[in-house]
Amino acid sequence: MKIASFNVNSLRARVPIVLSWLEKNQPDILCLQETKAQDIDFPLADFEETDYQCVFKGQKSYNGVAIFSKHNITDAMFGFNEEPREQPRLICAQIKGIYIVNTYIPQGQSLESEKYQYKLEWFKRLKKYFSENFSPQDPIIWVGDFNIAPTPIDVFNPETREDHVCYHIAGRNAMADIVSWGFTDIFRKHCPEPGQYTFWDYRSKVSFRQNLGWRLDHIMATESVAKRSSASYIDKEPRTMPRPSDHTPIIAEFDI
């Protein structure tokens, strides 16, 4: 089984890239973040001819998550407690008996911002969500844009990034706290080399060319699933296509 995670930075702007990527890579499951469309504007018709069914939750302009699956989605839940007014950042779907948790974790803006406190709180709520609704013995794959580079080898020039919201120690600790509940970093299990990134800032013309990036997108799994992983990799090709997202897909394969 192949699963991928991709922050598309607007699905409607990235329909051609997503369609061609699905066609070429044939993942069983594709989790998207930052779809940036309210549900009535979700581009369902563009995917009607594919093998994929999907569940999604969005809002106007910001945030939004979606899961595409070749297999039946037997149950889908949105958000921590189905709170209707909360930002659409979490979908949990059950697919082939595995819980797929797709998260778009808040970026945080700056250390001084209330948005950074919201980010840290969001991690705490997510930890509570896992511990109250699941056991580490359950089969769970947790993916998404975590907006955290968890270790020094996950960002360029890390010594100058300690005050950045995606590398600051409080955020890294908040993510590590959830990982220690029972997750394995599937990408790092297969690819220990430094300098492998999933995000390159648009605002610098040379960031992608010079590989000045961040590993912000992750695929985690609990032990019963992690022990069956056979490969994980980042596909940089979509970042080279016309009108790319600033992120690129991360993929994991499991003998399931």
Added chain:
DNA sequence: ATGGTCGGCAACCGA
């Protein structure tokens, strides 16, 4: 890398 560029959506916010 030390500033800029996207997307949404209609002036700026968010990343």
